[in-house]
Amino acid sequence: MNEREILEGAQFDLVIRRLCCELIENHDEFSSSVIIGLQPRGIFLAKRIVDFLEAHYSIKVIHGNLDVTFHRDDFRRKQSPLIPNKTNIDFIIEGKKVVLIDDVLYTGRTIRSGMDAMLAFGRPTKVELLVLIDRRYSRDLPIQPDYTGLSVDTIARQRVSVKWKEVDGEDKVALQTIIDNG
């Protein structure tokens, strides 16, 4: 497998800072907006953004983590059942603007499940999507991000790996290519 780094170090922080500024442009003080990170890997980006907004702009954002497992469309299509993660949303999103956050947008199926799962907590006035990496031209569903950290063009043999300091010890995005020797 071939691996190429596409984001790391200061650049990584810069991208998150830019995403925060874009969010402030549209949500101001976040008085009627909430942030929801999608399990399992979107929650790290969501937490970074929430912490950054508080530390640099003194904006406190209501936020939570959402697990989409029970709403996925590939249940009963795998050898093992899909094991869920924790949902941690102790607020109602009725009448709020929701920013859904995930690390990588690929086929759009996770986001579709996320929107479905989210509706259990009320009817939001608006839903936006923020992703760190947008794998363009690979969508199965008509879903596009409102905020993008970085767009990459990939082929099916490639995989985007996002590492987070909190769990992987470093912040890094790499493009992995499976080499077909056949």
Place this chain on the structure above:
Amino acid sequence: MDKLSTDHLLGIKHLQKEDISLIFQVADNFKEIINRPLKKVPSLRDVTVANLFFENSTRTKLSFELAEKRLSADIINFSSSGSSVKKGETLVDTVNNILAMKVDIIVMRHPMPGAAIYLSQRVDARIINAGDGTHEHPTQALLDSFSIREQFGEVKGRKVVIVGDILHSRVALSNIFCLKKLGAEVMVCGPPTLIPPHIKTLGVEVSYHLEEALSWCDVAMMLRIQLERQGVEENGNVSYFPSLREYTMQYGLTTKILEKIGRDITIMHPGPINRGIEIATDVADSGQSIILSQVENGVAIRMAILYLLAGISE
């Protein structure tokens, strides 16, 4: 571990410790879901479940039905009264006829021990044992241990006494297997006639004195006297002890005995409760009792089992 080691839930004896941990992990998620304003998820929307109850049930049947509905499964219910079983149809024929209607999962309660195992070897569907005679009642044991874990953080190291009709109780047997697998210490307590003679081979302590058992334990699990399995005599007495009144005086859990012990014990009961016999009303309704939490957890546990058994591609 990302899937169960078995295709059916026939008894706790057939489960590994890792299976139980996985069921608890998934049940944690379902417990959160059933406390949401919108309590339903679409996971089992293309799954059909048949609830076959060849023996009376209120709580378990409702709990399974609710779990199935919360998972968006389609359900058919069957009870043996008024069915072809009364006309002499065999169990396998009855079930195969139901399966011909494209059913994926069978939840079955049956008065014969081993009925679920027998069925799992003969029909092509996933079987969940909802109680087979005096043998096992795995979902009850799982929800009991899940409730203990919720109360204490973990089951390991807890001392649990099961009080009452151990001889006829499938709940007791499943609980002994489950609690031992999770590392709890288990004691059974009751009149000598209602304690199976070789029960110690399962690794449990035995006590014939309620006060002694309560002084030892962290959790007291009170069981109902199963009169329907004991053969009630014409005068209303049962052959295992002189009278219900005497049983209550010796083994009934009352505020008086709890005050005498002077320890904060968690009280459990699988239901249905016979108030004033194995447990006094004020004890059943006290802050020490987690009986209603057990019922709530039952739905989450059954959702987890249905989800894990249904979630594998054919």
